[in-house]
Amino acid sequence: MKNYNVVGHSVRRFDAVEKATGTATFTTDIKLPGMLYGKVLRSPHPHARIISIDTTEAEKMPGVKAAATYKNTPRVKYNGAATSMITLPPMAPVEDQYVFDNVVRYVGDEVAAVAAISEAVAEAALKLIKVEYEALPAVYDPLEAVSPATPEVHKECREGKNISGDLTKLNMGDVEKGFAECDVVIEDTFKVPVQKQVQMETQSAVAQVGLDGKITVWSTTQAPHPCKMILSKVFNIPQSKLRVLNPPYIGGGFGVRIGFSGKAEPIAVALSMLAKRPVKVVYTREEDFIASDTRHAGYITVKLGAKKDGAFHCIDMNATLNTGAYASWGVEAPAVLGCMGLAVYRIPNQNYIGRSVYTNTTPAGAMRGFGNPQGIFALESAVDMIAEKLGMDPVELRLKNIIQVGDPWVLPYQCASTGLAECIERGAKSIGWERRSKLNRPGDKILRGIGIGVGTHCSNAWPWFGDYSNAYVTVHQDGSVHLATGVPDMGTGTSTTLPQILAEALGVELESVSITFADTQATPFEIGSHASRTCYCAGNAVVAAAQDVRKQLLDYAAELLKVPPEKLDIKNSIIYIMGETAVDCSCSCAPVRQISLKEIAWRAHQQNKQFIGVGRIIPENAPPWHAHLAEVEVDTETGQVRVIKVVAAHDAGKVINPVIVEGQIQGGVLQGVGYAISEEIRYNDKGKQLHDAFHKYMLPTAEDVPEMEAIIVETNEPTGPFGAKGVGECGMVPTAPAITNAFYNATGIRLKEIPLTQEKVFMALKERA
Amino acid sequence: MSVILTFTLNGEITEVAVSPSDTLLDILRDKLNLVGSKKGCGKGECGACTVIMNGEAVNSCLVPALKASGANVETIEGIGSVEKFHPLQESFMDLGAIQCGFCTPGMIMSSKALLDKNPNPAREDVREAISGNICRCTGYVKIEEAVLDAAKKLQERPARRG
Numbered sequence: 068m069k070n071y072n073v074v075g076h077s078v079r080r081f082d083a084v085e086k087a088t089g090t091a092t093f094t095t096d097i098k099l100p101g102m103l104y105g106k107v108l109r110s111p112h113p114h115a116r117i118i119s120i121d122t123t124e125a126e127k128m129p130g131v132k133a134a135a136t137y138k139n140t141p142r143v144k145y146n147g148a149a150t151s152m153i154t155l156p157p158m159a160p161v162e163d164q165y166v167f168d169n170v171v172r173y174v175g176d177e178v179a180a181v182a183a184i185s186e187a188v189a190e191a192a193l194k195l196i197k198v199e200y201e202a203l204p205a206v207y208d209p210l211e212a213v214s215p216a217t218p219e220v221h222k223e224c225r226e227g228k229n230i231s232g233d234l235t236k237l238n239m240g241d242v243e244k245g246f247a248e249c250d251v252v253i254e255d256t257f258k259v260p261v262q263k264q265v266q267m268e269t270q271s272a273v274a275q276v277g278l279d280g281k282i283t284v285w286s287t288t289q290a291p292h293p294c295k296m297i298l299s300k301v302f303n304i305p306q307s308k309l310r311v312l313n314p315p316y317i318g319g320g321f322g323v324r325i326g327f328s329g330k331a332e333p334i335a336v337a338l339s340m341l342a343k344r345p346v347k348v349v350y351t352r353e354e355d356f357i358a359s360d361t362r363h364a365g366y367i368t369v370k371l372g373a374k375k376d377g378a379f380h381c382i383d384m385n386a387t388l389n390t391g392a393y394a395s396w397g398v399e400a401p402a403v404l405g406c407m408g409l410a411v412y413r414i415p416n417q418n419y420i421g422r423s424v425y426t427n428t429t430p431a432g433a434m435r436g437f438g439n440p441q442g443i444f445a446l447e448s449a450v451d452m453i454a455e456k457l458g459m460d461p462v463e464l465r466l467k468n469i470i471q472v473g474d475p476w477v478l479p480y481q482c483a484s485t486g487l488a489e490c491i492e493r494g495a496k497s498i499g500w501e502r503r504s505k506l507n508r509p510g511d512k513i514l515r516g517i518g519i520g521v522g523t524h525c526s527n528a529w530p531w532f533g534d535y536s537n538a539y540v541t542v543h544q545d546g547s548v549h550l551a552t553g554v555p556d557m558g559t560g561t562s563t564t565l566p567q568i569l570a571e572a573l574g575v576e577l578e579s580v581s582i583t584f585a586d587t588q589a590t591p592f593e594i595g596s597h598a599s600r601t602c603y604c605a606g607n608a609v610v611a612a613a614q615d616v617r618k619q620l621l622d623y624a625a626e627l628l629k630v631p632p633e634k635l636d637i638k639n640s641i642i643y644i645m646g647e648t649a650v651d652c653s654c655s656c657a658p659v660r661q662i663s664l665k666e667i668a669w670r671a672h673q674q675n676k677q678f679i680g681v682g683r684i685i686p687e688n689a690p691p692w693h694a695h696l697a698e699v700e701v702d703t704e705t706g707q708v709r710v711i712k713v714v715a716a717h718d719a720g721k722v723i724n725p726v727i728v729e730g731q732i733q734g735g736v737l738q739g740v741g742y743a744i745s746e747e748i749r750y751n752d753k754g755k756q757l758h759d760a761f762h763k764y765m766l767p768t769a770e771d772v773p774e775m776e777a778i779i780v781e782t783n784e785p786t787g788p789f790g791a792k793g794v795g796e797c798g799m800v801p802t803a804p805a806i807t808n809a810f811y812n813a814t815g816i817r818l819k820e821i822p823l824t825q826e827k828v829f830m831a832l833k834e835r836a
Numbered sequence: 837m838s839v840i841l842t843f844t845l846n847g848e849i850t851e852v853a854v855s856p857s858d859t860l861l862d863i864l865r866d867k868l869n870l871v872g873s874k875k876g877c878g879k880g881e882c883g884a885c886t887v888i889m890n891g892e893a894v895n896s897c898l899v900p901a902l903k904a905s906g907a908n909v910e911t912i913e914g915i916g917s918v919e920k921f922h923p924l925q926e927s928f929m930d931l932g933a934i935q936c937g938f939c940t941p942g943m944i945m946s947s948k949a950l951l952d953k954n955p956n957p958a959r960e961d962v963r964e965a966i967s968g969n970i971c972r973c974t975g976y977v978k979i980e981e982a983v984l985d986a987a988k989k990l991q992e993r994p995a996r997r998g
């Protein structure tokens with residue numbers, strides 16, 4: 068693979084100094100003159116109609132400056148997820164919520180909000196709001212919610228009772244005929260839990276409504292531009308007058324705020340409009356748990372058939388996901404689940420139907436992997452089950468069946484690169500796959516096992532949504548270079564990797580590049596940081612902008628150097644004639660054979676010209692690939708599962724910054740470990756979350772981290788910037804099945820439901836004994 | 837009703853008017869505008885607000901401000917600067933231990949409290965020291981490496997006298 072000057076190097080992150088010294092600004096740090104604090108009153112009922120609501124007493128309280136309810140806020144239906152602004156026709160986005168409504172649909176749903184001079188005053192005022200509810204029947208399970216006897220969470224459901232938006236139907240070949248031709252068929256249903264992003268900075272926003280009609284919103288959003296569009300629609304303000312920005316840092320995201328899934332932004336705007344002062348809304352951790360999107364829980368059925376020789380021949384998958392009280396990404400999560408589930412293996416006959424169902428629980432939306440980890444847990448469990456039936460080694464069976472470049476699949480783009488075979492082989496070698504049958508002796512109280520899970524993902528949001536990218540590159544009058552891009556950096560390193568891409572593409576030093584990001588008034592449109600798209604899409608736009616400005620520079624230099632522009636190149640910020648070495652020499656001893664960016668920018672400036680590049684791209688898409696191998700220990704006396712080691716081998720195309728990519732993989736793996744063995748939100752029979760705090764929701768801590776090895780398998784993806792593909796979500800994708808398959812290898816028990824909590828495992832062991 | 841709290845903050849005697857219900861985190865962030873210490877929960881469960889008080893790492897969101905009276909408090913703002921980073925800051929920056937950065941100040945302060953007491957920690961000591969600090973981004977791997985790396989750097993430095 069080609070060696071580059073800047074790309075491929077683990078340069079120190081641009082945001083490192085500010086973050087290491089505590090000077091990095093987050094939304095929760097913002098304080099403006101005259102700023103008020105907003106607090107939200109939430110529904111204690113899972114489903115109820117508001118008969119009356121009275122804020123008079125609250126508003127009389129000293130220090131209270133505004134109160135908002137459904138009566139004095141816009142009656143405009145919207146969907147807080149960016150889907151509402153990027154859904155491609157003929158599909159139409161599901162818009163099913165208001166800032167405040169007179170019906171509440173889950174415990175925690177927003178009822179009213181107050182702005183006051185302090186959080187304490189605002190909180191006290193909430194207690195003075197009088198609300199009379201008429202309780203309505205509620206439903207919590209998606210399979211129950213589609214049955215005739217249960218209540219309707221929303222009325223407008225075109226595909227059937229409580230089904231949110233459209234179904235996803237995918238098909239290739241002939242499934243009925245396919246199964247008839249199979250020698251071995253397995254079928255089973257798997258259950259996946261509610262997982263929470265638990266990003267460290269809770270949902271927050273500060274809104275400032277100017278007297279000139281302009282509105283500024285500092286926000287934790289991962290998608291400032293779509294966020295601006297949704298706010299513009301709800302509040303009927305021209306998009307040009309709405310500025311949404313990160314300040315510029317966000318304390319994590321993992322999908323929870325692609326748009327706004329909590330309502331901090333619209334509530335801050337509504338209160339600021341009423342109070343005519345800036346308003347800050349910071350959700351507490353409990354609010355963040357109960358009132359911002361979770362991962363979709365649900366049921367996935369897989370029927371998989373193979374020929375005697377192990378060749379997969381037919382698959383039928385279906386998924387019913389629980390999207391909670393509002394759709395958010397309810398249509399798209401099952402779509403991605405199906406597409407990614409069907410894209411891993413070469414299977415001539417395929418069928419998939421996916422749907423999301425409304426219930427009276429916290430809305431589910433996007434979380435790292437976006438449906439894919441759910442589907443891959445089911446699929447990769449099924450693959451191990453059929454391997455056993457075929458009497459084949461799970462690694463060999465996978466190597467035999469994985470998609471190769473050029474294979475047909477259900478996706479409208481090509482698989483143009485895959486390093487999956489190498490990922491599997493190197494992963495298996497590193498974990499010591501051959502030890503698998505010799506890990507335990509009869510009578511062992513601690514059983515060990517090794518398992519594998521593989522998968523793929525996307526590098527942007529198309530074909531599930533519209534996806535395009537823009538970037539501006541400006542050469543300043545001293546030759547230094549500025550990049551403006553609309554994507555945030557939520558910790559994933561965008562604000563470093565995009566400058567790396569620019570420096571490489573333009574031929575300048577990284578030190579001369581600076582970046583402005585995630586600000587709707589300083590950057591062109593971007594759909595945001597999600598779908599593992601940022602490096603791939605925004606990166607391609609940066610390359611395009613670099614090429615644009617490079618052409619302007621070379622054309623201008625060609626006249627000065629009296630050579631055709633094709634003969635020129637830029638290296639280390641010096642334009643030179645190819646074939647001649649660029650020297651850092653500014654004396655006038657020889658005819659001009661080269662010119663620095665600094666010189667040319669200044670000359671141009673003196674002739675009333677600046678070099679400004681614009682990049683606009685519509686991306687292809689590309690599959691990253693990954694194989695995870697896990698080793699676990701199961702204590703047969705207590706039921707405790709410990710993950711000892713995870714090897715994560717990833718093909719992310721050309722890696723722009725290896726340390727950043729490793730960090731993405733490691734972080735994703737640990738979230739996957741949590742998904743597999745401990746993380747879960749459950750509800751009581753009154754619809755209240757039982758796991759709404761750090762001490763109740765079992766996140767992995769530093770003491771739970773298995774030995775982790777990230778293996779990077781580089782391929783060259785022809786559609787990506789310098790060959791790069793997506794990686795952000797991938798660490799999450801095949802971790803759970805690697806662990807559950809290892810659990811099966813250890814115990815011989817196939818649990819079809821995650822997480823493998825101690826209690827669940829203990830019961831399963833007891834049942835078998 | 838407010839009371840004057842006097843304590844040493846990052847080496848300087850500091851006086852600030854506090855109300856009895858304020859926490860140390862409240863006064864650092866809201867009254868003294870030191871927003872490096874973060875609030876991830878306000879309940880002592882995430883470590884984002886960790887500062888060092890009299891040599892111990894504490895969750896400042898749980899410390900009543902008045903408890904800090906006369907105490908010696910160190911925050912992320914006081915341990916290093918662009919001119920001279922603390923070795924932990926350097927190692928966090930160089931080894932990729934920072935992603936979103938929201939846990940970082942707390943992580944660094946918990947780690948510093950450890951290294952102040954135990955300059956040669958084992959991996960287990962590091963894990964224990966940061967076990968109350970939640971990081972959702974990194975998977976902790978690079979954080980652990982960074983703390984061990986900083987310990988090494990501190991040991992290699994000539995011991996300071998005086």
Ligand code: FES
Pocket residue numbers: 874875876877878879880881882883884885886895896897898
């Ligand atoms: S904010 Fe203090 S421990 Fe979470």
Ligand code: FES
Pocket residue numbers: 267318319558933934935936937938939940970971972973974
């Ligand atoms: S770096 Fe984001 S929480 Fe630790």
